[in-house]
Amino acid sequence: MRGGSPMPVNPFENLPPTAPAAPLRIVVADDNPVVRAGLTALLGGRDDTTVVAEAADGRAAYEAVLEHRPDVVLLDVRMPGVDGLSALPHLARLAPVMMLTYSHEAEIVQEAVRLGAGGYLVHGEFTVDQLVAAVRDITRGRPHFTPAAAGALMAPLRHRAHATAHTEPELAHSSRRTSPQNLSQLQPAVGSSVRSRYQLSTREAEIMDLVASGLNNRQIAAVCFISEKTVKNHINRIFAKLHSTSRAQAAAKWLGVA
Numbered sequence: 001m002r003g004g005s006p007m008p009v010n011p012f013e014n015l016p017p018t019a020p021a022a023p024l025r026i027v028v029a030d031d032n033p034v035v036r037a038g039l040t041a042l043l044g045g046r047d048d049t050t051v052v053a054e055a056a057d058g059r060a061a062y063e064a065v066l067e068h069r070p071d072v073v074l075l076d077v078r079m080p081g082v083d084g085l086s087a088l089p090h091l092a093r094l095a096p097v098m099m100l101t102y103s104h105e106a107e108i109v110q111e112a113v114r115l116g117a118g119g120y121l122v123h124g125e126f127t128v129d130q131l132v133a134a135v136r137d138i139t140r141g142r143p144h145f146t147p148a149a150a151g152a153l154m155a156p157l158r159h160r161a162h163a164t165a166h167t168e169p170e171l172a173h174s175s176r177r178t179s180p181q182n183l184s185q186l187q188p189a190v191g192s193s194v195r196s197r198y199q200l201s202t203r204e205a206e207i208m209d210l211v212a213s214g215l216n217n218r219q220i221a222a223v224c225f226i227s228e229k230t231v232k233n234h235i236n237r238i239f240a241k242l243h244s245t246s247r248a249q250a251a252a253k254w255l256g257v258a
Contacts, residue, residue: 029061058087092116
């Protein structure tokens with residue numbers, strides 16, 4: 001423009017367009033062909049996810065993961081031949097695994113988390129958008145649990161709280177009629193042997209249970225009604241007591257598998 005100020009230059013004008021993110025590649029393992037077809041239709045018809053293989057049992061799932069190297073595996077629990085829990089530790093070494101199943105028994109949920117599941121979704125408790133969000137988050141190390149699965153993970157904490165509520169009054173009553181020399185005999189009745197060995201407080205034991213269950217700091221904060229910063233401070237103290245440098249290492253010691 002003559003006699004005027006020069007036109008401002010747009011620094012982004014000549015930049016190449018940003019390429020869209022590649023869709024997440026998923027293997028679906030379920031013995032029910034209707035469930036497999038439904039999940040493939042839901043996740044394969046989107047821009048951000050695609051199903052690269054289906055499997056009807058754990059062995060086929062393992063072979064599919066070896067071949068396709070997916071970003072996520074959606075895994076059922078009860079399947080003929082090699083079931084989901086049997087295949088889980090082998091699959092979890094190759095890709096993040098999200099349990100996707102009708103099974104919500106507490107012992108199954110807890111075992112799945114112990115064996116390496118990054119999350120646990122029970123059919124009927126999530127929407128398609130929630131499923132996609134969970135699949136995407138699991139690739140970032142953020143676990144997801146539907147209400148039934150979360151309740152199963154909380155069962156040991158509720159049991160411990162219930163047991164402690166009944167044990168502590170008995171301990172207080174017994175201590176009035178027990179000599180100090182014999183008081184140590186009552187210690188196993190309060191708390192777990194692991195907690196006693198590492199001298200974790202009640203709150204630290206509660207948080208370590210949640211860490212071992214696969215919950216992240218934000219989820220632990222929500223469960224315990226404390227801030228994420230407080231959770232982080234607790235975990236730092238727990239790591240020091242357990243002589244651990246990672247959540248996986250601490251969880252292994254806590255669960256007695258290290």
